[in-house]
Amino acid sequence: MPKVLISDALSPAAVAIFRDRGVEVDVKTDLKPEELKAIIGQYDGLAIRSATKVTKEVLAAATNLKVVGRAGIGVDNVDVPAATQRGVVVMNTPFGNSITTAEHAIAMMFALARQLPDANASTHAGKWEKSRFMGVELYGKTLGLIGCGNIGSIVADRAIGLKMKVIAYDPFLSPDRALDLGVEKVELDGLFQRADFLTLHTPLTDQTRNIVDAAAIAKMKPGVRIINCARGGLIVEEDLLAALKSGHVAGAALDVFAVEPAKESAFFGLPNVVCTPHLGAATSEAQENVALQVAEQISDFLLSGAVTNALNMPSVTAEEAPKLKPYLALVEQLGGFAGQITETRLKAVNITYEGDVAQLNTRPITSVILAGLLRPLLDSVNMVSAPVVAREYDIDVSETKRETCEDYHTLVRLTVTTERQTRTIAGSLFAGTKPRIVELEGISLEAEVARNMLFVRNEDKPGFIGRLGTVLGDAGINIANFNLGRRPEGGSALALVSVDSPVADEVVKAVLALPSVVQAKALNF
Ligand SMILES: NC(=O)C1=CN([C@@H]2O[C@H](COP(=O)(O)OP(=O)(O)OC[C@H]3O[C@@H](n4cnc5c(N)ncnc54)[C@H](O)[C@@H]3O)[C@@H](O)[C@H]2O)C=CC1
Numbered sequence: 429m430p431k432v433l434i435s436d437a438l439s440p441a442a443v444a445i446f447r448d449r450g451v452e453v454d455v456k457t458d459l460k461p462e463e464l465k466a467i468i469g470q471y472d473g474l475a476i477r478s479a480t481k482v483t484k485e486v487l488a489a490a491t492n493l494k495v496v497g498r499a500g501i502g503v504d505n506v507d508v509p510a511a512t513q514r515g516v517v518v519m520n521t522p523f524g525n526s527i528t529t530a531e532h533a534i535a536m537m538f539a540l541a542r543q544l545p546d547a548n549a550s551t552h553a554g555k556w557e558k559s560r561f562m563g564v565e566l567y568g569k570t571l572g573l574i575g576c577g578n579i580g581s582i583v584a585d586r587a588i589g590l591k592m593k594v595i596a597y598d599p600f601l602s603p604d605r606a607l608d609l610g611v612e613k614v615e616l617d618g619l620f621q622r623a624d625f626l627t628l629h630t631p632l633t634d635q636t637r638n639i640v641d642a643a644a645i646a647k648m649k650p651g652v653r654i655i656n657c658a659r660g661g662l663i664v665e666e667d668l669l670a671a672l673k674s675g676h677v678a679g680a681a682l683d684v685f686a687v688e689p690a691k692e693s694a695f696f697g698l699p700n701v702v703c704t705p706h707l708g709a710a711t712s713e714a715q716e717n718v719a720l721q722v723a724e725q726i727s728d729f730l731l732s733g734a735v736t737n738a739l740n741m742p743s744v745t746a747e748e749a750p751k752l753k754p755y756l757a758l759v760e761q762l763g764g765f766a767g768q769i770t771e772t773r774l775k776a777v778n779i780t781y782e783g784d785v786a787q788l789n790t791r792p793i794t795s796v797i798l799a800g801l802l803r804p805l806l807d808s809v810n811m812v813s814a815p816v817v818a819r820e821y822d823i824d825v826s827e828t829k830r831e832t833c834e835d836y837h838t839l840v841r842l843t844v845t846t847e848r849q850t851r852t853i854a855g856s857l858f859a860g861t862k863p864r865i866v867e868l869e870g871i872s873l874e875a876e877v878a879r880n881m882l883f884v885r886n887e888d889k890p891g892f893i894g895r896l897g898t899v900l901g902d903a904g905i906n907i908a909n910f911n912l913g914r915r916p917e918g919g920s921a922l923a924l925v926s927v928d929s930p931v932a933d934e935v936v937k938a939v940l941a942l943p944s945v946v947q948a949k950a951l952n953f
């Protein structure tokens with residue numbers, strides 16, 4: 429039974445889902461990094477929010493971990509490249525809390541415009557300071573959005589309802605989408621110059637970090653009000669602080685901070701600053717949504733291989749997962765075979781999908797082929813990390829699809845180009861599920877892959893089979909299956925021998941020394 433750790437405060441709905449689905453679950457929140465490292469090795473899955481930092485060090489200790497599920501959107505607390513390198517899938521729940529977070533941004537905008545928190549505190553203190561809290565209207569004001577994705581576009585919709593003029597800077601926002609949303613797409617400087625209220629809705633990335641700094645603030649209208657319900661690192665806090673003190677920025681509403689939990693901050697106590705403790709996603713509806721989703725996604729992945737909302741892997745639906753399963757087994761063998769007989773640097777890989785398989789979602793199949801191919805080089809590679817590793821190794825990967833196939837109902841052909849040569853290997857599924865290698869270097873055969881195999885390329889001359897049998901017999905190696913294939917009589921031939929025990933190096937050398945043998949290689953699957 430797979431085992432999952434919930435390390436942040438998730439709705440109890442998540443625990444219920446895991447248990448219902450047959451996943452063992454522990455809930456341990458507020459763990460120190462050392463404590464997390466000490467126990468993470470036991471778990472197949474980890475469910476988190478923003479508090480748990482899934483660092484390179486935590487991942488290194490997570491020897492059984494297959495999936496990290498973020499009950500929420502931002503994954504800046506997860507070292508996604510390190511997870512990918514280790515073959516850990518990282519998923520989030522991209523829509524479950526977007527309405528809630530957009531509503532918080534709007535609430536923060538109102539709170540700033542009418543100084544609600546201070547007015548509330550003063551009234552509770554019995555002061556009745558009616559003339560102290562003069563506000564500004566939102567009506568007719570320009571709201572500048574930095575980031576107009578899921579949350580930004582909901583904020584835009586609500587702000588348009590409030591009769592604000594909405595402008596947005598988002599390099600990925602298409603003109604058509606901007607038109608649909610009723611938003612004017614602008615450049616960043618234009619946004620800084622025109623916004624009366626400015627709200628941030630981008631992920632924290634190297635491009636967005638410190639996007640609001642002193643230089644940006646200098647371009648803004650005096651009296652601008654800034655709302656940040658995205659990530660603290662988007663704003664240079666000292667620069668904002670200085671601008672608040674000088675009055676250039678009239679107010680700031682901050683739900684997020686550069687360092688969290690923010691138990692102390694120079695913003696605290698300033699009259700024109702509204703702070704909340706990262707409450708953007710904190711409604712019962714949103715927390716129920718994200719907890720349910722993350723538990724479903726993690727369970728589906730661990731139990732059936734379905735992949736939803738992964739940031740580092742192609743999606744596989746619950747319907748596709750069982751259809752892909754026999755192909756993944758087949759191509760693991762094809763990739764493994766090609767990887768083990770490849771001796772020089774890999775330059776290019778082409779995968780041709782023919783017949784039934786061409787109708788499927790082939791991205792995961794390609795990832796598994798690459799993993800099999802690269803595993804002889806790197807033990808740790810798997811379908812998550814393989815495409816990235818292939819890019820790092822500068823291997824040109826391409827796919828071709830053909831709806832029909834001449835001899836089989838379905839066929840996967842792998843062509844591997846190294847510095848020295850190009851090889852092909854093709855496989856099919858017999859009876860719908862049984863992997864078979866059906867072609868090797870242009871020679872037809874029908875071979876089932878076994879744990880231990882010997883691959884021999886030879887000239888097709890009489891006496892070879894007997895001599896090979898004798899070498900193996902003398903070494904005490906029992907032959908389970910012997911597959912032969914050849915080009916026209918007297919040309920080159922292949923033998924793929926399944927054996928009951930591993931073939932030691934000296935036996936491979938003895939096979940290589942036989943007359944007419946061109947290549948011999950022990951293979952393990
Ligand atoms: N305060 C809170 O509790 C919450 C905060 N968030 C934060 O909000 C962020 C946004 O969430 P969504 O809208 O759902 O994400 P999204 O991915 O739907 O939208 C992000 C938008 O930012 C844009 N973007 C990326 N780089 C940019 C750049 N350099 N300049 C301008 N725009 C850029 C993207 O094109 C995209 O349209 C999350 O990444 C997360 O950090 C999300 C949920 C709750």
Ligand SMILES: O=C(O)C(=O)COP(=O)(O)O
Nearest residue numbers: 477478479500501502709
């Ligand atoms: O979903 C997000 O990106 C959030 O920032 C929400 O964070 P939280 O789950 O409330 O710690």
